[in-house]
Amino acid sequence: MFTKPSRSRAKIGIVGGGQLAQMMVDAAGPLGVDCAVLDRAGDESVARSGGAGSVRTVERFDVPTLMAFASEVDVITFDHEPVDLGAVIEAAERGATLRPGPAALAFSDKAHQRSALAANSLPVPPFAVASDPDAVDLFGSEHGWPIVVKAPIGGYDGRGVTVAADLGTAMDELGRFGGRAVLEPLLPLRAELSVVTVRTIDGEVVAYPPVDTRQDQGICHEVTAPSSLPDPILRVAATIAERVAEVVGSVGVLAVELFVVGDEVFVNEVAPRPHNSGHLTIEACATSQFENHLRAVLGWPLGSTSLVVPAAAMVNVVGPDSGQPTLTAGPGITIHDYEKSPRPGRKLGHVTAVAEDVTTAIASARSALR
């Protein structure tokens, strides 16, 4: 399948100790790759020492920490999306091997995403990057209220996204987001898709089959594969996603979340890292997103992204208002427990079910949560 370099075991440094890091570590073992995970004090670490990974806690992910880490590993990659971009820029300038690098990590900024994708003729929803009430008012008048107001940086799992019914509400949110926001109309969505792509250091891009995603209060809640949308739309989605990966110039996994409005496909958001919508690739595809991410950042050939089951579904396990969720295993069901302390709204794990068809798979995954 691929040739391992004729040296001692490869070693990947992962900045951030969340569940994405742990799933990378889980994928590293069978590849014969070692991982070192840097966790940050105060963050709840999920990654565990043992197996292919060791975990160390640092005060912060600053330049000296990144440089010291770079000297210990072959390549540094990221579990955390909202990393300190300034530190990454400087570490890269000083010669640290960071994949993805600063230019791709800058795509964590939703304002940059939208502007850069639009500048490269990729279809994005109507939007404005606004810091001024006049601009917000103009946008609301042009596209109609309510509008969606998004924090450019750091928003995830529904945080940093608000539907604002009027200028006053929009400006309150904008102030809370630090004075700058991405605005978009409230689109009449037919569906939401996600395409997980992987890009090598040579610029080769492969895509996983598009999956259907359903959000609940801004959290990606359910994912099903294969998508139920017509083939022409899926072909457009895959083409758009591959082009996005080229524009971002990332190395490793890049998830492209898409809006479907009528027969049109728009890029909603881009995440330059393994993504929740790709978790079902562990059970459903020849090569998981985590294995392919590691292969890509190491400069190894990628594995096949094909579906190897007829259908799969993933349901996130989110902290209930009180107590701990109970999960029930069953045929075709895999429970991924992140071993986090439960808190309302927090992602505590996910359940993947594989089955003969999507309807059965999603029913099966949901049944594990009951």
Next chain:
Amino acid sequence: MFTKPSRSRAKIGIVGGGQLAQMMVDAAGPLGVDCAVLDRAGDESVARSGGAGSVRTVERFDVPTLMAFASEVDVITFDHEPVDLGAVIEAAERGATLRPGPAALAFSDKAHQRSALAANSLPVPPFAVASDPDAVDLFGSEHGWPIVVKAPIGGYDGRGVTVAADLGTAMDELGRFGGRAVLEPLLPLRAELSVVTVRTIDGEVVAYPPVDTRQDQGICHEVTAPSSLPDPILRVAATIAERVAEVVGSVGVLAVELFVVGDEVFVNEVAPRPHNSGHLTIEACATSQFENHLRAVLGWPLGSTSLVVPAAAMVNVVGPDSGQPTLTAGPGITIHDYEKSPRPGRKLGHVTAVAEDVTTAIASARSALR
């Protein structure tokens, strides 16, 4: 004083059309330098075409816009602080001359500021960069509630800064800031200082005399020079500020806002651009911050930063709850009207007064607003 390059007139491109851009244009005329200002649609432009400057409106400050602009001018500089860092990284990689460059502009992120300055042994207040309730709770327990919660990106004029009395409030704010914030204790401030520095492309750093600043609801409201603090503190402040300019590696003006607690001086915030606290340099110093910023980004020798008056005071003119403020001129008073439409809390202009002593200067500046 300096030798102009033996070529046609130098031309500086300014991204952003606010009052800082206009004051740069005002400084460019006497230097024989042309300016082109890019304003963004929807932002209220303050910069005017005419004199040394022409103003053009673009849809957004993205990579194609920056590259086209770079081909028209000798160097691009910035009025806007929260620029699209991703676009700046890519434009710099493609060869655009940007001063300051991406590594310095990344210091607009308060989380990066604090981490990078701490890593370089500069005195900063106790802080944490937190995205997790456990980390916020730990910080509050260690330092005592209430704590200050700051948006890492984009906060200015009091937006993006909240005093949180408890964990619930802090997490609400953190969520509104997009899930990540800088935490610091509510410090017992003796005073606040600002030191405006200028760094050349060769790394030479000069500082203006430290000034006293007084905030009102997070807006820098009054500035007086010279500072009333004892000389040993001012020497420490100046040394710290010069070291900050080296660490940031900026080109042009970099303002360093400092907290004084007892006899200790801490870096509060850094702004890699001309700054409100340096506006009085127009009237009070041999060379204004705007002229020195232009000189620095052009690679010209800097002008003297010395005070040329015994004392000066600056008062911001902020939009009242209703109507338009009335300003009265007088001896030693200069009124700077940014010609913005009034809105409550918006900076509409500033008044500078020079006098024999600080007490007279501040009384004189305030009297213009009555």
